[in-house]
Amino acid sequence: MKNSSLIRTALAATLVIATLQAQVKQHPIPRLVQKDGRYALMVDDAPYLVLAAQTRNSSAWPSRLPLLWPALEYDHVNTVEIPVYWNQLEPQPGKYDFSLVDMILSEARKHQVHVIPLWFATWKNGSQHFMPDWMKMDTARYAHDVNKNGETVDSPSPFATASLEADKRAFAALMGHLKQVDAQRTVIMVQVENEPGSYGTVRDYSPAAQKFFDAPVPPEILNAMHVNAATNATWQQAFDADADEYFNAWAVAKYVGQVAAAGKAVYPLPMYANAALRNPLNPGPASTYESGGPTDNVLSIWKAAAPSLDLLAPDNYQTDPAAYLKDLELYHRADNALFLPETGHPENARFFFKVLGLGGIGFSPSGGNTEAEFAPTDHSKARFDALEPWAQNYRLIGPMQREVARLNFEGKLQAVAEEKGKTTETLPFGTWNALVGYGATGRGPAVGNPTPTGRALVAQLSENQFLITGYYCRIDFRPAGTEEQRRSQTIAIGNGQNPSAQIDGKWVHRQFVRVEEGTYENGVFKFQRMWNGDETDWGLKFGGDPVVLRVTLATY
Ligand code: DGJ
Numbered sequence: 001m002k003n004s005s006l007i008r009t010a011l012a013a014t015l016v017i018a019t020l021q022a023q024v025k026q027h028p029i030p031r032l033v034q035k036d037g038r039y040a041l042m043v044d045d046a047p048y049l050v051l052a053a054q055t056r057n058s059s060a061w062p063s064r065l066p067l068l069w070p071a072l073e074y075d076h077v078n079t080v081e082i083p084v085y086w087n088q089l090e091p092q093p094g095k096y097d098f099s100l101v102d103m104i105l106s107e108a109r110k111h112q113v114h115v116i117p118l119w120f121a122t123w124k125n126g127s128q129h130f131m132p133d134w135m136k137m138d139t140a141r142y143a144h145d146v147n148k149n150g151e152t153v154d155s156p157s158p159f160a161t162a163s164l165e166a167d168k169r170a171f172a173a174l175m176g177h178l179k180q181v182d183a184q185r186t187v188i189m190v191q192v193e194n195e196p197g198s199y200g201t202v203r204d205y206s207p208a209a210q211k212f213f214d215a216p217v218p219p220e221i222l223n224a225m226h227v228n229a230a231t232n233a234t235w236q237q238a239f240d241a242d243a244d245e246y247f248n249a250w251a252v253a254k255y256v257g258q259v260a261a262a263g264k265a266v267y268p269l270p271m272y273a274n275a276a277l278r279n280p281l282n283p284g285p286a287s288t289y290e291s292g293g294p295t296d297n298v299l300s301i302w303k304a305a306a307p308s309l310d311l312l313a314p315d316n317y318q319t320d321p322a323a324y325l326k327d328l329e330l331y332h333r334a335d336n337a338l339f340l341p342e343t344g345h346p347e348n349a350r351f352f353f354k355v356l357g358l359g360g361i362g363f364s365p366s367g368g369n370t371e372a373e374f375a376p377t378d379h380s381k382a383r384f385d386a387l388e389p390w391a392q393n394y395r396l397i398g399p400m401q402r403e404v405a406r407l408n409f410e411g412k413l414q415a416v417a418e419e420k421g422k423t424t425e426t427l428p429f430g431t432w433n434a435l436v437g438y439g440a441t442g443r444g445p446a447v448g449n450p451t452p453t454g455r456a457l458v459a460q461l462s463e464n465q466f467l468i469t470g471y472y473c474r475i476d477f478r479p480a481g482t483e484e485q486r487r488s489q490t491i492a493i494g495n496g497q498n499p500s501a502q503i504d505g506k507w508v509h510r511q512f513v514r515v516e517e518g519t520y521e522n523g524v525f526k527f528q529r530m531w532n533g534d535e536t537d538w539g540l541k542f543g544g545d546p547v548v549l550r551v552t553l554a555t556y
Contacts, residue, residue, distance in 0.1 A: 024183040024184050025183065025184070026183045027044055027183065027184050027185040028042075028044060028045045028185070029185065029267075029268065029269065030042060030043045030048075030185055030188040030189065030269060030270060031268075031270060032189075032270040032310045032311065032337060032361070033409075034337070035409065036411065037334045038359050038408070038409055038410075038411055039311075039337030039338075039359060039361055039409070040361065040405060040406075040408070040409035041188065041189065041270065041337075041361045041362065041405075043114070043185065043188050044185070046402060046405075046406065047402065047405035047406045047408070047409045048188070048361075048401070048402065048405055049078075049356075049361065049362060049397070049401040049402070049404055049405040049408075050078070050079050050114075050116070050188070050189070050339065050361060050362025050363065050364070051076065051077055051078045051079060051362070051363065051393075051394045051397065051398055051401060052077055052078075052079040052080065052081050052116060052341075052362060052363065052364035053071075053072055053075045053077045053080060053081070053364055053365055053366075053390065054080075054081035054082070054118075054341065054342055054364050054365070054366040055068060055080065055081070055082045055083070057083060057120075057124075059082065059083075060082045060083045060084065060085065060100055060104060061100065062100075062103050065082070065103065065104065065107050066107060067377060069107075069111055070379055071383070071384075071387060072111070072113070073111070074384050074387050074391055075365075075387055075390055075391045075394055076391055076394035076395045076398045077113055077394060078113055078114060078394075078398060078401065079113055079114040079115065079116055079188065079362070079364075080108060080113050080114075080115055080116070081115075081116045081118060081191070081341060081342075081364050081366075082104055082115065082116075082117065082118065083117070083118045083120045083130075083194075084100070084101055084104075084117045084118065084119055084120065084174060085100070085120050085130050086119070086120060086121040086122075086130050086131060086132060086167070086170055087130050087131060087132045087133060088100055089101070089170060089173075089174065090132050090170050090173075091132065091133075092134065093132075093134060093166075094169075096170070096173045096174075096177070098174075098177045098181075101117070101174065101177060101178070102181065104117070105181065105182060105186050105187075108186050109184075109186055114185075114186055114187070114188045115186050115187045115188070116187070116188065116189050116190065116191060116341070116364075117174075117178075117187060117190055117191070118191045118194055118341075119171060119174070119190065119191060119192050119193060119194075119259075120193075120194050121167050121170065121171065121193055121259070122156050122163055122164075122167045122193060122196070122255070122259070123155075123156060123193040123194060123195065123196035123197070123252075123256075124193075124194045124195070125194060125195045125199075125276065125290075126154075126155050126195060126196070126197050126198050126199045126276070126290050126293075127154045127155055127156070127199075128142070128144070128154075128155070128156040128163075131156070131163070135163065135166065139152070141160075141162045142156070142160055142162055142163045142166070143156075143157040143159070143160040143163070143206065143208070144156055144157055144160075145157045145198050145200075145201050145203075145204040145205075145206070145209075146201070146204060146205050146206040146209075147200060147201035147205060148201065148205050150205070153198065153199075153200040153201050154199075154200060155197075155198035155199065155200060155201065157204045157206060157208070157209065158204065158209075158248070158251035158252045158254070158255040158292070159204055159206065159208040159209045159212070159251065160208075164255055164258060164259070167255075167259050168258060168259050168262035169262075171192070171259050171260075171262055171263045172262045172263055172265070172266050174263070175190075175263035175264070175266040175267040175269070176266045176267065178267055178269070179266060179267035187269065188269070188270070189269060189270040189271070189272065190263065190269050190270070190271050190272075191271070191272055191273070191274055191313075191341060192256055192259055192260045192263070192271050192272070192273055192309065193256050193259070193273060194274060195274055195275065195276040195290060195293055195315065196252050196255075196256050196273060196292065196293050197248070197249075197252055197276065197290040197291055197292035197293030197295075198248065198252075198290065198291050198292050199290055199291075201291070202244040202245050202248060202286045202287055202291040202292075203244045203245070203247050203248035203251070203291065203292070204248070204251070209251070212247075212251070213234070213235050213236075213243075213247055214234055215234065216231075216232040216233060216234060217229065217233055217234065217235055217238045217239075218250070218305075220304045220305075221246075221250055221301055221304055221305065222238060223304070224300040224301055224303065224304035225239070225246070225300055225301065227239070235247045242286075242297075244286065244291075245286035245291050245292070245297075245298070246298060246301060248291050248292030249291075249292050249293075249294075249295075249298035249301045249302060249305075250301050250305050251292065252292040252293065253273075253292075253294070253298075253301060253302040253304075253305035253306040254305045254306065256273050256306055256309070257305055257306025257307065257308050257309060258308075260273075260306065260308040260309050261308035264308055270310045270311075271308065271309055271310055272309055272310055272311045272312065272313050272339065272341070273293075273294050273302070273306070273309055273312055273313070274294075274312075274313045274314075274315050274341045274342065275293045275294040275295055275296075275312060275313065275314050275315060276289070276290040276293055276295075276315055277289075277295065277296070277314055277315060277316060277317070277318065277327055278290075278295050278296070278297075279318070279320075279323055280296050280323055280326040280327050280330055281320070281322060281323050281326055283297070294312040294313075296314075296327065296330040296331070299312055299330070299331070299333070299336065303335055303336070310337070311336050311337045311339055312331065312336055313331065313339045313340065313341045314327050314328075314330075314331045314340060315340075315341060315342035315343070315366070316328070316340050316342070316343045316348070317342070317343065317344045317345065318348075319345055319347075319348075321348075321351075321419060321420070321452075324348055324351060325351070325354060325419070328351070328354055328355060328358055328360075329358070332358040332359070332360070337359075337360075337361050338355060338358050338359065338360040338361065339360060339361050339362045339363075340355060340360065340362070340363045340364060341362075341364050341366075342364060342365075342366040343363065343364065343365055343366065344365060344366055346386075346389035346390070347389075347451075347452075349365070349389035349390050349392065349393060350417040350418060350452065350453055350454070350455045350471075351417050352393040352397075352417075352455070353393075353415040353416060353417040353455035353456065353457060353470070354415070354416065354417045356397075356404065356408065356413070356415040356457060357413075357414055357415035357416055357417075357457075359408050359409075361405070363393075365390045392471065392544070392546075393455075395546050396469060396471070396546035396548075397457075397469075399519060399520035399521065399523075400467075400469075400520040400523070400525075400548060402523040403459075403467070403520065403523060403525075404457070404459070407459040407460075407461075407467070408459075412459050412460045412461075413457065413458070413459040413460075414427040414429075414434070414457075414458050414459075415455070415456065415457040415458070416436055416455065416456055417452075417454070417455045418438045418448070418449060418452040418453060418454035418455065418472070418473070419452060420448070420452050421448070422438075422448075423437060423438050423439065423440075423445075423446040423447055423448040424436060424437045424438070424446050425456070427458055428480065429458070429460050429466070429480075430460075430463070430480070430482075430483070431463065431464075431479065431480055431481065431482060432464070432466075432477050432478070432479065432480055432553060433477065433478045433479075433480045434456075434458040434466070434468070434475060434476075434477055435475065435476045435477065435478055435499060435539070436454075436456040436458075436470075436473055436474070436475055437473060437474040437475075437476075437539070438452070438454035438472065438473050438474075439454065439472070440473070440474035440539070440541070441541075442538065443497070443537075443538040446474065449472050453471065453472045454470070454471065454472040454473040455470050455471050455472070455473065456468070456469075456470035456473045456475055456542070457469050457470055458475065461550070464513075464552060464553045464554060465550065465551065465552045465553070466550070466551045466553070467525075467548065467549070467550055467551075468540065468548075468549050468551055469542065469546075469547060469548045469549065470542045471542055471543070471544060472542065472543065472544065473541075473542050474538075474539045474540065474541045474542070475539065475540050475542070476499055476510070476538075476539035476540065477499065477510050477551070477553055478493060478499035478500065478501055478510055479499075479500065479501045479503065479508045479509070479510060479555050480501065481501065481503040485503055485504065489503075489504070491503055494507060494509075497537060497538055498510050498511060508555045508556075509555060509556050510553060510555060511553070511554050511555065511556050512532075512536050512551065512552070512553065513552040513553060513554050514530065514550075514551070514552040515530065515531040515532065515535070515536050515540065515549055515550075515551050515552075516528075516529075516530055516531075516549065516550045516551075516552075517529050517530070517531055517547060517548070517549055518548055518549075518550060519548065520548065525548075525550060531549065
């Protein structure tokens with residue numbers, strides 16, 4: 001498609017967008033809410049679970065995005081994460097071109113998905129590669145980090161105030177445009193920068209930076225890190241070996257926080273920063289990973305230095321399951337909602353259920369995994385097979401995502417994923433324990449699946465009614481007694497066909513009153529058929545097909 005017609009299309013999109021906006025009903029602005037340490041992303045005033053996929057870095061162009069929909073639809077996403085490029089958006093200082101933003105909005109609306117724009121600006125993977133040309137050409141004004149040997153490195157300096165002011169202006173312009181053209185709230189959340197921080201130097205050693213490094217640590221940082229240092233303690237005095245990294249985290253966080261604040265002042269959408277992770281189990285020195293980003297060890301510095309950010313999010317590509325799960329735990333904090341803007345490696349797809357189990361608000365395999373190495377026009381089986389591990393989750397949870405998000409926010413939902421060597425899980429729900437077994441066929445014990453692919457979700461609808469679903473697992477229930485009974489006695493348990501417990505000296509057995517298979521249509525459970533007999537004896541088994549059951553229990 002020749003350039004002139006591409007621009008004509010994008011401009012046409014802008015025009016259409018503007019005229020249509022006049023008639024569009026204003027939807028409530030999405031927001032992140034918190035209750036009892038649990039979080040929900042409210043979209044149209046109700047909890048919403050982000051089932052996203054991220055495009056590749058260079059896909060946010062009219063010549064590419066339209067080609068991605070077959071894969072994104074196969075993935076059953078309800079949200080697409082896609083970059084907005086500063087260098088394209090502000091080709092000359094103060095001149096803003098929103099044609100690509102408008103193209104993204106019109107494409108997303110055509111495919112009825114929400115959008116999370118990724119503001120590729122001062123930082124993209126620690127470098128300034130998406131800064132406008134006129135900034136890249138003026139490194140005196142828009143300075144880079146300087147390393148210990150005085151050499152300039154391929155990372156922007158968080159002390160370059162000209163860069164900060166320019167980024168704040170451009171981001172505020174973007175948010176202003178979204179406010180103007182997106183009354184229907186296609187955009188539900190915004191990522192500010194991408195994996196900010198620095199490679200090649202743990203901090204900026206420039207004179208501008210050194211002045212701050214030699215100055216007292218701001219008290220809010222000492223408090224955040226629970227360091228009881230002498231008054232006016234410098235970074236070196238307060239943090240010793242960690243001083244360089246913590247200083248860089250403070251500087252980068254302060255910068256990103258100010259950019260976010262400038263955007264929020266115009267249009268207060270939920271905003272987050274994403275982190276290139278270190279290995280949480282064996283991190284090594286800061287020179288071996290990206291320094292200054294919201295890595296697990298400096299989350300509290302980021303929380304203190306960038307309060308305008310709603311959450312800090314791990315790009316979780318860990319291949320060691322223990323490290324993957326450790327990072328989920330580290331980012332799941334009372335002051336931080338868990339959201340995975342990027343993840344990869346098909347064997348990690350099952351951990352979507354772990355994220356749900358930790359009250360996560362969303363999940364997103366990233367470009368390399370969703371666009372994979374296939375040409376966008378390749379609709380071969382191999383192409384979709386590569387997407388299947390991710391698509392399988394969303395195919396199941398997509399139709400019921402509102403219900404899952406609501407039940408999770410209300411603390412009524414638990415979800416688990418199989419880990420090698422762990423064949424069963426017990427999930428306490430008051431007077432009932434849900435029993436999950438992996439690789440359990442027929443009446444036999446759970447022996448684990450050949451490869452750990454099992455996942456289960458159990459949500460309590462009322463005292464004796466549950467919503468359950470999952471893959472490659474068996475779910476059953478055992479009476480658990482009241483809290484008082486559990487406190488006052490040792491409750492013996494019995495396996496067998498109907499799991500039982502000896503409570504107050506009497507054996508109490510689980511019975512299924514009803515097991516209804518159903519589907520969700522527009523968020524409502526639609527009854528399909530009853531399970532009974534062989535399908536309920538010895539527990540409820542889930543294979544590879546998307547199945548949702550509503551289970552009513554009683555005892556005898
Ligand atoms: C993490 C970055 O955030 C992504 O944009 C991409 O560069 C991946 N790393 C690697 O593909």
